[in-house]
Amino acid sequence: MKVSQYVTEQLVAWGVRRIYGVAGDALFTWLDALGRQDEIRYVACRNEAAAAMMASAEAKLTGRPAVCMATMGPGTVNLLNGLADAWADRAPVVAITGQVESYKLGGGYKQFVPQEDLMRPLCRYTTTVAHAEAIGDVLHRAFATAAQQKGVAHVSICKDVFERQTSAQIVPELPRVSAAVRPDRIELEHAAERLADARKPLLLLGAGARQDAEGCRRLAEQLGAGILLTLGGKGAVDDSHRLVLGGWGEGGSEAGLLALAEADLLVILGASWFPRSYLPKQLPILQVDSHAESIHAHPRLLSVTANLDDVLPLWRRRLESRQLDDAWEEQVERWHAKFLEETQAIVVQRNGDKIKPETLLHSLGNVVERDAIVALDTGEHTLWFNRAFRSAAQWPLFSGKWRTMGFGLPAAIAAKLVFPDRQVVCVTGDGGLQMCLAELMTAVEQDVSFLLIVVNNGTLGLEEIKMKQKGYRPFGVSMRNPDFARLAEACGVQSRSVQTVEELEGALREALASERLTLLDVSCTSPTLTERKKQIPFQAQA
Structure with missing residues (x-):
């Protein structure tokens, strides 16, 4: 069979059910093979970074290797941010990228870059397939390495190799992954x-x-x-x-x-x-x-x-x-x-007040289901989630050590695809959302329903506070935002703007009860330095 067909059938045999990616000409033969089957769901993303974030989120939720794909050149480079998240948080991800034709390797050709050199700092394994007969062993090693070592494996396949015939045989099972450590x-x-x-x-x-x-x-x-x-x-x-x-x-x-x-x-x-x-x-x-x-x-x-x-x-x-x-x-x-008293103290607000992010997250904790998955973007609201959200058994899904902005929405999409029957909520800042805003249409196309909360305070709040903390005048952190609710409606997403405390809990309950993808644009305060120092212990205490 062709290498493109072999890769598809082998991934099916190993239990892969989703591939996150963006189309490109180095992948055309494989995309054609994917389009002729229905066992693997191809999730067409708007940006390769988001595709890799989705794969990382899936791997964090399941513990099994998740797959993303990208074309050569800029497509591969775009993957890096999402793969870095998987690398930093030890999530098993296999990235499969297209590459220039095998006879162009090493030359000054359009979109050629030595992908192994790019990927090596982030990968447990990276290689380029320049001959059809190598595909079986390489793919097996990539998946086994990602699964056993809990990290990223990368396979680059030359454009012409996808079209060639291979005698590689389908391997029905991957080696059993052993997590055993012999204690002393x-x-x-x-x-x-x-x-x-x-x-x-x-x-x-x-x-x-x-x-x-x-x-x-x-x-x-x-x-x-x-x-x-x-x-x-x-x-x-x-x-x-x-x-x-x-x-x-x-x-x-x-x-x-x-x-x-x-x-x-x-x-x-x-x-x-x-x-x-x-x-x-x-x-x-x-x-x-x-x-x-x-x-x-x-x-x-x-x-x-x-x-x-x-x-x-x-x-x-x-x-x-x-x-x-x-x-x-x-x-x-x-x-x-x-x-418990601390939490109540920091979320006290009067009706008519503009909403504090800590109040928003505490209110969310009061209304979400016990086993909900809460996808968090990176920002000030992440700290308030840790402090003000009262958790029962909810699962926070976030960019841990890499801490990239833009993670929340792609992660929520992946979470809902992996667990369609569980409640999923995404909490993102206005800055984080705009880094991956195009993925809102990915969510629409994939027909996933979850609550997307935008903490809208017109600033990169965490950066603003840290600049103030260090004695700097905040600069470059303020944001002019679009009307997120109207933008969501233009994408076919149900939406609502929330301005005051008395609206908040009712809006959250209504949105969570909906069976549609819903965006809540929540207008939040940006606390002053004095207020924040009372609420977050920035300085070490003996």
């Missing part, structure tokens, strides 16, 4: 002793803690330990749980900072990041992670390289005879009450 018994026992000796422990749960959220919660209860949640860990334990103290860092809680100041041990479970400037210098740390490269370089840190499901049962058995420190547990519960 002495390391485990040493850590258990440290945990048993702690009188005032805290747990920090990250995205990796979701794999055994129940075990993490039970460990906290056994220890009487306060629970801090990273943005990725938000929803792993219900915010209403008596030991939860909120987030940590710029979007964190004052209750969490108070607890850190008094704790005698911080236990990090499934979190590859924490804000060091908020960490008391003398606080000992115990970290568990299955990836050694995610263990933090810290002089007071004891590490355990293992999977949580191997560690937590052993620790719980070792701690059965440990006596709880009732005074510490009671103090944690008081901090929990303070954490």
Whole structure:
């Protein structure tokens, strides 16, 4: 069969159900093959960066390799931003790109660029297929590498190779991916002793803690330990749980900072990041992670390289005879009450007031379904989500370490395609939306329905606040925005503008009840520096 047909049939056999991409002449033969079948859904995006973001979002949600595609030259270059998100957050993505004809490789031809050189910093594997007989082994290695190493794999296929015949055979299954890490018994026992000796422990749960959220919660209860949640860990334990103290860092809680100041041990479970400037210098740390490269370089840190499901049962058995420190547990519960009070205090507004972003996100938390997926763009509203949104079991989907603006809308589209029966909400700033605004038509074409909330404050809010914080006069951050509601209507999207607090919750409920793609253009305040310093602890506290 032709290479184009082989690639299509092989992806079907491996369970690929969506490919995100933008057409280009290096892909014509493959696009023709995709158009002649109905097992893989081709999602025609407006920009290759958004296509890669969609693939990254799908991979984060499923844990399986997701696929994006682009043509040669500018198409491949455009992919890089979305692939960088997958690289930074360890999401398994396979990017398949077209390339100039094999006899043009290395020459000064139109749209030629050495793609492997471009991709290498972001990829676990990258290669160019210049002969039809190589396609089987290369494709297999790309998928196996992306799946096992949790990262990006890239296959560039020359334009003429797509049209050639190959004798490569369809491989029905990929190798089983093993996530097993053989724990060191002495390391485990040493850590258990440290945990048993702690009188005032805290747990920090990250995205990796979701794999055994129940075990993490039970460990906290056994220890009487306060629970801090990273943005990725938000929803792993219900915010209403008596030991939860909120987030940590710029979007964190004052209750969490108070607890850190008094704790005698911080236990990090499934979190590859924490804000060091908020960490008391003398606080000992115990970290568990299955990836050694995610263990933090810290002089007071004891590490355990293992999977949580191997560690937590052993620790719980070792701690059965440990006596709880009732005074510490009671103090944690008081901090929990303070954490809830903090939220109520920052969202208090009068009818007629312009909406604060924290009020918007708190109100959203009151009305979304318990298992909703909340796709977040990068910006000021992300901090307020961490601080003001009261999570039960919702899943935040965001650009973690790359933190690219424009992620929210593509991520929401992918989330709804992957989980059509789950409620999906996208929260984006006016700046982030305009970076991928054209993907609104992608959402319309794909007939996906979700709520798209635009935090419209006419500024790149996070940049404005940080410039003020450093003593600069904000410049280059103000934005002249279109009428987002009318723009959405022009695209065939249901829309509404929300101006005041009394309109907000009703508008959210109405939009969430709709079975149509709906945009809410929410006019929000841009808080002054004085207000923001009261609300977000920018400075480290011992």
